[in-house]
Amino acid sequence: xxxxxxxxxxRKQWNRGIDETLVRVQLHGETRIFRGIxxxxxxxxxxxxxxxxxxxxxxxxLFEFSEGLWLGLHxxxxxxxxxxxxxxxxxxxxxxxxxxRKRALIFNDPRQFGRVRFGQGSEAPEWWNRLPxxxxxxxxxxxxxxxxxxxxxxxxxxGALLHQTGFPGIGNWMADxxxxxxxxxxxxxxxxxxxxxxAALWRSLRFVCRGALRHxxxxxxxxxxxxxxxxxxxxxxxxxxxAQPLERRTVAGRTTAWxxxxxxxxx
DNA sequence: TACTCTGTTGAATA
DNA sequence: TTATTCAACAGAGT
Numbered sequence: 410x411x412x413x414x415x416x417x418x419x420r421k422q423w424n425r426g427i428d429e430t431l432v433r434v435q436l437h438g439e440t441r442i443f444r445g446i447x448x449x450x451x452x453x454x455x456x457x458x459x460x461x462x463x464x465x466x467x468x469x470x471l472f473e474f475s476e477g478l479w480l481g482l483h484x485x486x487x488x489x490x491x492x493x494x495x496x497x498x499x500x501x502x503x504x505x506x507x508x509x510r511k512r513a514l515i516f517n518d519p520r521q522f523g524r525v526r527f528g529q530g531s532e533a534p535e536w537w538n539r540l541p542x543x544x545x546x547x548x549x550x551x552x553x554x555x556x557x558x559x560x561x562x563x564x565x566x567x568g569a570l571l572h573q574t575g576f577p578g579i580g581n582w583m584a585d586x587x588x589x590x591x592x593x594x595x596x597x598x599x600x601x602x603x604x605x606x607x608a609a610l611w612r613s614l615r616f617v618c619r620g621a622l623r624h625x626x627x628x629x630x631x632x633x634x635x636x637x638x639x640x641x642x643x644x645x646x647x648x649x650x651x652a653q654p655l656e657r658r659t660v661a662g663r664t665t666a667w668x669x670x671x672x673x674x675x676x
Numbered sequence: 677t678a679c680t681c682t683g684t685t686g687a688a689t690a
Numbered sequence: 691t692t693a694t695t696c697a698a699c700a701g702a703g704t
Contacts, residue, residue: 441698487699521699
């Protein structure tokens with residue numbers, strides 16, 4: 410699930426451990442989560458350092474520790490960050506657990522599509538600084554969105570919105586919500602958009618990002634009723650406007666729900 | 677039991 | 691260069 414707002418929620422769970430010194434690190438170093446890094450180094454270097462701060466960039470997370478240690482996390486499809494008392498016993502899918510005297514910070518991910526990265530130095534790791542501006546930042550501009558759509562003129566809108574280089578932070582449910590509000594069919598190609606539709610896409614994108622962050626990231630609450638979110642997955646889901654049964658099909662490789670009245674294919 | 681589905685993404689292929 | 695397909699993984703649902 411973790412998209413922009415859920416990632417932000419999880420970041421705050423680990424922030425509860427800010428200013429606490431780690432005493433022990435427990436991890437399943439052989440799992441896919443740690444691909445590309447030496448998991449053993451985490452276990453050796455992190456104890457003795459303290460969590461200082463954290464940052465999110467779209468779906469990417471960065472935790473800064475004292476002693477110039479940096480932990481990058483991606484939650485993949487089923488990753489979660491939680492916090493537990495210090496006596497916590499890691500279970501099968503608790504692949505990385507950081508213990509301070511007061512608590513355990515847990516990275517749990519059954520499907521292991523998530524990822525842990527590690528860096529050392531006085532500055533944030535280079536891969537972090539190279540990330541594109543996430544959709545909720547002021548650096549993400551309408552001009553940048555339009556340039557990306559021009560570059561991917563034949564990719565269905567649904568696929569474009571899921572592209573993390575073009576729309577960092579958007580995931581499957583947000584993409585459907587955005588297209589529904591903009592009254593755009595997920596199969597529409599960017600090259601077919603008239604300027605009124607591009608404007609609608611931009612407005613809808615901003616609205617859904619702001620709303621998701623406001624409603625979901627504080628407590629993991631659902632967005633307000635009236636959002637497509639509540640209808641997307643249930644069989645017999647209805648368009649919140651027309652009470653029309655939603656279409657449900659794979660578009661650009663992902664399950665997609667839309668209203669055939671609001672989001673007519675072509676004009 | 678067997679088979680299908682899933683909120684991500686990146687590698688391989690076209 | 692851009693678009694599509696598929697695999698990585700585990701568990702839930704039918």
